[in-house]
Amino acid sequence: MSTHAAIVTVSPRSPLQVLQLPTPVPTANEVLIRNLWTASTPLDLHQADGGLLVTHPQVLGDGTAGTVTAVGPEVKRLKVGDRVFGFTWRNPKEKAHQEFVCAPEKLLGVVPEGVSFQEAVTLPNxxxxxxxxxxxxxxxxxxxxxxxxxxxxxxxxxxxxxxxxxxxxxxxxxxxxxxxxxxxxxxxxxxxxxxxxxxxxxxxxxxxxxxxxxxxxxxxxxxxxxxxxxxxxxxxxxxxxxxxxxxxxxxxxxxxxxxxxxxxxxxxxxxxxxxxxxxxxxxxxxxxxxxxxxxHYLDNEWMGEYLQGVVMPGMLDRGVVTPQKQRVVEGETMVERAEKARGILREGVSGERLVWRVGEE
Ligand SMILES: NC(=O)c1ccc[n+]([C@@H]2O[C@H](COP(=O)([O-])OP(=O)(O)OC[C@H]3O[C@@H](n4cnc5c(N)ncnc54)[C@H](OP(=O)(O)O)[C@@H]3O)[C@@H](O)[C@H]2O)c1
Incomplete structure (x- = not known):
């Protein structure tokens, strides 16, 4: 069984850790993504420092941007090699501060041409x-x-x-x-x-x-x-x-x-x-x-079906919405970047999204 690295919070305010998790094989309508960029948001801080809605150890992150590496048998829209982005948060397989993310295709949109992963990952959440x-x-x-x-x-x-x-x-x-x-x-x-x-x-x-x-x-x-x-x-x-x-x-x-x-x-x-x-x-x-x-946005059937797969990429492609200004968080390792982002979030950010590299393109 192959495994990959994930960033987890193990108790409120303690240092973040790296956990090796089994890399899922996508089933039904699921897509496996080699995650390349993610964002650190206030929710990551609420979870890491405040334990909000957390069962430890909990993988952090909910913004994914990367390349499709495998698809389940019921996947209709996406294929291996597609560049995708999405708000993925509901369970450990979907959380975004890890090297591979597995999520249903309705949570993912194709990144429009000319938009980088680093830019795209400022949108989903x-x-x-x-x-x-x-x-x-x-x-x-x-x-x-x-x-x-x-x-x-x-x-x-x-x-x-x-x-x-x-x-x-x-x-x-x-x-x-x-x-x-x-x-x-x-x-x-x-x-x-x-x-x-x-x-x-x-x-x-x-x-x-x-x-x-x-x-x-x-x-x-x-x-x-x-x-x-x-x-x-x-x-x-x-x-x-x-x-x-x-x-x-x-x-x-x-x-x-x-x-x-x-x-x-x-x-x-x-x-x-x-x-x-x-x-x-x-x-x-x-x-x-x-x-x-x-x-709870998936409770709305239309949004569940179209918001991330169609509307979000469509609006980005037409310039209705533009990526936020990014502040790239650097560090030798994934956990260093995640930890540094946590420190910046505690100080507060202004008008920009903290983004960091999960893997090499
Ligand atoms: N419940 C949900 O579904 C949901 C979804 C998304 C986010 N959230 C929550 O929403 C909050 C914001 O998230 P975010 O990602 O949008 O935050 P963010 O981008 O990190 O917010 C930073 C901005 O907040 C502004 N700010 C700080 N204090 C302010 C105040 N008292 N009045 C007005 N503006 C103020 C700053 O403005 P200036 O620099 O201009 O001063 C700064 O630009 C977080 O707590 C997050 O967890 C909840």
Whole structure:
């Protein structure tokens, strides 16, 4: 039986380790991928430092980009040699910080020509989260393929939308999607250094505000009657608290990317999380608060079938969405790169995705 190396967390905050795992033989609709690039995301930090949703030892990572090396007998779309990328997270075979990933073909799209693995791997987790949240939690329409003369229906076109944390990885894709579909009443928050980036991502007329100091952001933004809010940060003090003071309209919906970060992970401090955004702060009466769970996106049959295999590569190919800026994490070994990325995530990143090489092309 052949084996390959995987990066695992063995207990909260302890050093990451390398585990040799059996390399699966794909069955049914599964595809085996020689994984070449991956990304380190805040969820990896929540899992490695906070043990969030983890059964130890747990393979980390959910963004895969590499080459198909074998396919199961029911695979229809993909073939050996295809360059693919995807959000793969549901079990140890799918997790992405390992040399071989085995996942059903519906979780994978073909990387468009001219796009590198390093660029492609900035998309899956964020793109799927942004698309799924806008449709499932905020009830916006994002038809694909988009008919040429399509514009948002009148009841949605007038919605006042706030994307809190527009320079986050999810925020950048949410803004690009809103721009493409013609939603124009959009406001976002970010540090001044990221305002030019968000101008390029968002719709014309995008209103961009600094979120610090919070008191200024609250007094300015509470003048606007927001209908739909996407909190891309989920920080108790940094986003939920100010948003709870800004949003007051009856019927407004606030979608919060879980987990709520009560205490962030640092080198010296253990993180604390909460999964109840509707309870951790006081909200105005009539405001609906929902916790976003992208891990359930396959519950939507259409998204399960098409979002990663068709929509994500299609939008990337047509330039509807562009890869995020990458910061390549270097290191002699896989575990060094994963560990270094964990350190950077604890310090915080701005406007970019941490990516690293898993194997040689
Ligand atoms: N539940 C789900 O389905 C789901 C899915 C995906 C992600 N998430 C979670 O969503 C969170 C963000 O993930 P990500 O990958 O998008 O993060 P990320 O790219 O690492 O976010 C970095 C950005 O956050 C911004 N930021 C930090 N604090 C902020 C604040 N108080 N207000 C506004 N912006 C702030 C920074 O903006 P500036 O540099 O401009 O200051 C920076 O650009 C993580 O906790 C992640 O686990 C949840």
């Amino acid at each position: 964020n793109f799927v989260t942004a698309f799924h949240t806008l449709v499932t939690d905020l009830h916006l329409e994002l038809p694909w393929p988009k008919p040429e003369d399509w514009s948002p229906p009148p009841n949605l076109a007038t919605k006042q939308i706030l994307i809190w944390g527009g320079s986050s990885s999810v925020g950048q894709f949410a803004l690009q999607l809103l721009n493409y579909y013609g939603y124009t009443h959009v406001t976002t928050t970010a540090s001044p250094a990221n305002h030019p980036l968000l101008r390029r991502c968002g719709p014309p007329g995008l209103r961009i505000h600094n979120y610090r100091p919070a008191s200024t952001a609250i007094s300015t933004l509470s003048q606007q009657p927001f209908d739909l809010v996407l909190d891309c940060i989920g920080s108790l003090s940094g986003s939920l608290t100010p948003i709870s003071r800004i949003v007051s309209k009856t019927g407004a919906v606030v979608a919060v990317l879980l987990p709520v970060i009560v205490v962030p992970a640092t080198e010296h401090e253990k993180p604390e999380y909460d999964m109840r955004p509707e309870e951790v702060v006081e909200w105005a009466k009539g405001v609906e608060v929902v916790g976003v769970r992208t891990h």
